[in-house]
Amino acid sequence: MSDTKHHPNRLGLWGWLGGGRWGMERYLYALHRVTGLGLLAYFLLHIVVTSSRAFGADRWKTAMDAVTGPLFKFGEYLVFVAFAFHAANGIRLALLELGFAVGEPIEPVYPYRTSVHVQRPLAIGALALAAVLVAIGTASMWLVD
Amino acid sequence: MSEMSKVTYRIRRYDPNRDTAPHYETYTIDYTPGLTVLEGLWLIKETLAPDLVWRASCRMGVCGSCGMLINGMARLACNTQISDLGTDQLVLAPLPNFNIIRDLVPDLMPMLSTHQDLHPYVVRDDVAEQEEPTGEYYQSIHDLEQYLQFSYCIKCGCCMAACPTVATDPTYAGPMPLGQVQRYNTDTRDGGFEVRKEAIAGERGPWRCHYAGECSRVCPKGVDPAKAIQLLKRQMVLDVFGLRAKKCPSKLVGKPKDAKRRNGIPEAPKPTV
Numbered sequence: 001m002s003d004t005k006h007h008p009n010r011l012g013l014w015g016w017l018g019g020g021r022w023g024m025e026r027y028l029y030a031l032h033r034v035t036g037l038g039l040l041a042y043f044l045l046h047i048v049v050t051s052s053r054a055f056g057a058d059r060w061k062t063a064m065d066a067v068t069g070p071l072f073k074f075g076e077y078l079v080f081v082a083f084a085f086h087a088a089n090g091i092r093l094a095l096l097e098l099g100f101a102v103g104e105p106i107e108p109v110y111p112y113r114t115s116v117h118v119q120r121p122l123a124i125g126a127l128a129l130a131a132v133l134v135a136i137g138t139a140s141m142w143l144v145d
Numbered sequence: 146m147s148e149m150s151k152v153t154y155r156i157r158r159y160d161p162n163r164d165t166a167p168h169y170e171t172y173t174i175d176y177t178p179g180l181t182v183l184e185g186l187w188l189i190k191e192t193l194a195p196d197l198v199w200r201a202s203c204r205m206g207v208c209g210s211c212g213m214l215i216n217g218m219a220r221l222a223c224n225t226q227i228s229d230l231g232t233d234q235l236v237l238a239p240l241p242n243f244n245i246i247r248d249l250v251p252d253l254m255p256m257l258s259t260h261q262d263l264h265p266y267v268v269r270d271d272v273a274e275q276e277e278p279t280g281e282y283y284q285s286i287h288d289l290e291q292y293l294q295f296s297y298c299i300k301c302g303c304c305m306a307a308c309p310t311v312a313t314d315p316t317y318a319g320p321m322p323l324g325q326v327q328r329y330n331t332d333t334r335d336g337g338f339e340v341r342k343e344a345i346a347g348e349r350g351p352w353r354c355h356y357a358g359e360c361s362r363v364c365p366k367g368v369d370p371a372k373a374i375q376l377l378k379r380q381m382v383l384d385v386f387g388l389r390a391k392k393c394p395s396k397l398v399g400k401p402k403d404a405k406r407r408n409g410i411p412e413a414p415k416p417t418v
Contacts (some may be wrong), residue, residue, distance in 0.1 A: 005161040006161070006244035006245060006246055006252050007159050007161070007166070007167060007244060007245040008244055008245075009167075009239060009240075009241050009242065009243060009244055009245050009251070010241070010242050010311075010312060010313075010315065011241045011242060011309075011312035011313075012312060012313055013312075013313060014312070015241065015242070015308075015309045015311075015312020015313060016309045016312065016313070021216070021217040021218050022307075022357075022359060023358060023359065023362050025356060025357050025358035025359070026309060026357040026358065026359050028357075029309055029355055029356065029357035029358075030309065030357075032355065033355075093355055093356060096356045096375055097352075097354075097355075097356065097375055097378050098375075098378065098379050098382060099375050099376045099378065099379030099380075102371070102372045102375045102376065103372065105290060105291055105292065105293065105294040105295065105331075105369075105372070105373075105376075106290075106294055107290070107293065107294065108294050108297060108366060108367025108368065108369070109367070110367065112364070112367030112369075114358075114361040114362065114364075114367065114369045114371070114372065115358070115361055115369050115371050115372035115375070116358040116361050116362055116371065119356075119358075
């Protein structure tokens with residue numbers, strides 16, 4: 001069988017978001033990964049910028065000038081939104097991955113009620129928590145001086 | 146849908162001896178109420194495309210052979226009613242995340258090999274007892290319910306096709322094999338937790354799962370692999386802290402000594418395996 005000329009059919013990154021009719025949790029999965037990578041990129045940039053202080057006051061001032069302005073403020077806002085989602089959804093994932101909120105094994109009787117249904121309120125709660133954090137952050141960054 | 150008279154199949158086809166890449170071909174057949182996707186495929190093969198290839202056997206959602214991507218969702222063709230799809234336009238493709246052997250036939254061997262690697266059977270020290278049983282291993286109804294759901298897996302591969310981690314990570318074992326790890330770990334007759342723990346260590350293990358939940362959503366048998374994997378993780382964490390309940394393997398219950406055979410009940414035939 002392995003000698004047959006098979007055609008590769010792995011979805012790759014398309015499998016995170018596209019390629020099918022998926023449920024809400026799949027999009028949370030993809031968004032969690034994307035926001036995680038975004039936060040990682042921010043942390044790396046943060047280290048590069050703050051380490052400029054080690055090369056003197058002039059380099060520090062140059063670095064600070066480079067990261068001010070409305071574009072970077074909006075970028076920081078996106079970082080905060082990503083943090084809010086990643087943190088709230090991370091709590092949900094930590095609970096799920098420790099076996100909470102998925103339910104006990106049951107006799108599967110059609111129509112099947114799976115752990116996806118059991119944990120759905122937790123997913124909605126995590127999104128609500130993220131929304132509250134974003135609202136607070138929005139008020140703090142854009143509305144309150 | 147009651148007025149539907151025709152149904153169109155758009156099928157992703159690939160013949161390794163003829164094609165360099167998969168392509169879609171379209172077929173239109175008459176619709177009759179109760180027609181399943183699999184029966185439609187047979188009709189196409191009989192009347193329009195005799196070289197169309199797929200895998201099927203039982204026609205009743207038991208063998209797990211006819212898993213395919215039907216209108217963007219991994220399903221069994223045999224227990225998918227066309228009327229349930231809400232359209233007369235069907236798009237069929239082989240299960241993703243498996244190489245294509247031909248047309249709608251995926252190569253399930255990587256999944257089955259991984260499954261085999263993870264010791265999907267009752268592991269015990271008393272090999273002689275298993276070869277020549279003198280009794281039965283004790284198991285209560287409650288014990289049975291802890292793994293029964295996961296034992297309904299038919300290895301169709303739908304969960305693997307739907308898993309986004311499998312889509313990007315070929316080293317990850319996937320929901321089917323890991324679900325079966327939990328199935329046997331939870332079986333009170335089994336004592337193989339440690340060997341399976343070694344087998345799923347590292348990249349292939351359950352910690353690559355971050356609960357997209359698709360495996361459970363598409364499972365045609367309600368096995369809920371996502372639940373099994375999360376419960377497996379819990380057991381592994383408890384094991385690290387020495388808190389895992391070690392009630393395996395269960396004791397042997399011998400044959401009742403005072404029981405008498407009723408009149409007219411013949412002796413059981415001798416084991417053939």
